Amino acid sequence: MAGDELLEAVRFLPDRVRDVAVAASDLEGLPAHDAVDRVAVIGVGGGRVAADVIESLAELVAGVPVVATGGRCPRWVGPTTLALVISTWGADQPTLAAVDAARAAGARLVAVVPAGPLEQHCRELGVAVVVADTRAGPAAGLGVTLVPALVLLERLGVMNGVSRAISATAHQLETRRAALAADRRLVEEVAADLPGRVAVVGGAGAIGKHAARRWVQRLDRAAGIPSVRRRLPTDAVDAATWHRLHEHTSRGVAAIVLRHGLEPPGSTDGLHLLETGLAAYHEIRAEGEGALAQLLDLLLIGDAVAATAHGLTGRGDVPITGHLNTSEADTGGDAP
Incomplete structure (x- = not known):
């Protein structure tokens, strides 16, 4: 691909x-x-x-x-x-x-x-x-x-x-598509931090969960980036699961946090615990009016990041024209 x-x-x-x-x-x-x-x-x-x-x-x-x-x-x-x-x-x-x-x-x-x-x-x-x-x-x-x-x-x-x-x-x-065509720095910066690392993706609430699951699958299958989903930390105990994975990975963890406007209160209070101590940390912020717009906006960015990462790794074996036929269990270690 x-x-x-x-x-x-x-x-x-x-x-x-x-x-x-x-x-x-x-x-x-x-x-x-x-x-x-x-x-x-x-x-x-x-x-x-x-x-x-x-x-x-x-x-x-x-x-x-x-x-x-x-x-x-x-x-x-x-x-x-x-x-x-x-x-x-x-x-x-x-x-x-x-x-x-x-x-x-x-x-x-x-x-x-x-x-x-x-x-x-x-x-x-x-x-x-x-x-x-x-x-x-x-x-x-x-x-x-x-x-x-x-x-x-x-x-x-x-x-x-x-x-x-x-x-x-x-x-x-349409707005996001035009923005990505005009300025690719966002996706290029995220993609550049992924090769050789494990991507750990998280998001709050239903939108964050579904978006993170899709990011994990695209990074893994389209770009050959080992990827898992994790719940966003609310305290040091939660954050420790991200840091342990980083410590046991040769080049560490690249954290990707998917933000949106419908996050449950308090669900992002522990993000500061991820900003240091990992190999890379990125926040992707959805735009648009309503849950559906923000969810698909995050997915659109995820596909662009996966495409750019594929160009860097030369890996990935799922054709874009192929049908998606995966269950939740197939999405790269979905975690609660």
Whole structure:
């Protein structure tokens, strides 16, 4: 994989977000939703990542419980359940099985999936489908599955304020894309500190957790940088886990802290404990209005850093055009 391929995919993300939002807003054949009292978001690998993010965002604005169920159809799924199916691969067998189980339980279904066997199966069952092009890589793939899913949840009466959030997200991604094209010092400085070191990435709250998980995966797979996620320290005991890793690594730890405007109170009080004693320390600050905009802004920067680091290491073996099909357990040592 060439680093410029990754950067090229990053450049297309804002347009993809807008296009897929329109497709979801125009989708016909949505199920009736007058009696929906819960939502099961079904998906594995990249679909599960998107489902987890949707669950976190829904806590802020949804009127009914929204639960990421992985590749399972829980026993509580029934006629008053909306089953939202998400896939970044399009042929995941656990998701196919869960779709059949949800249909058998009488759930109302809608799907956001790429073209392929899962899409065809959903259409055969009469399920309304948004076809998402996830070939542009993990960050782009997450954006083009998240956005239509959120649009559908708003249309089905589950969430409010989605249209404004998507508009703000598209604007921020376009702004960030232009900024990265004009000045690459931010990504170059971070990338330069990574070769030969372990990248330890952390972030506060749901946005920080999901963004850090994605950074870890991209650095590891696209640039060959050993990477792990750690919870941000609130005291010296927490910070010691970062420093111990640094002490037992030949060239030490490069700490990357992902900041955003929705950090829980007190969650960043211990950051000063990381500013010294490690090989490198970087803070990346998200911009944009709202949780979705700031999350995808961090992912966009992460892809750019991974592309630049790849150019320095010549390592990394996941093509940007490949489908993301990883579970949380595959993201480079996700830690609490």
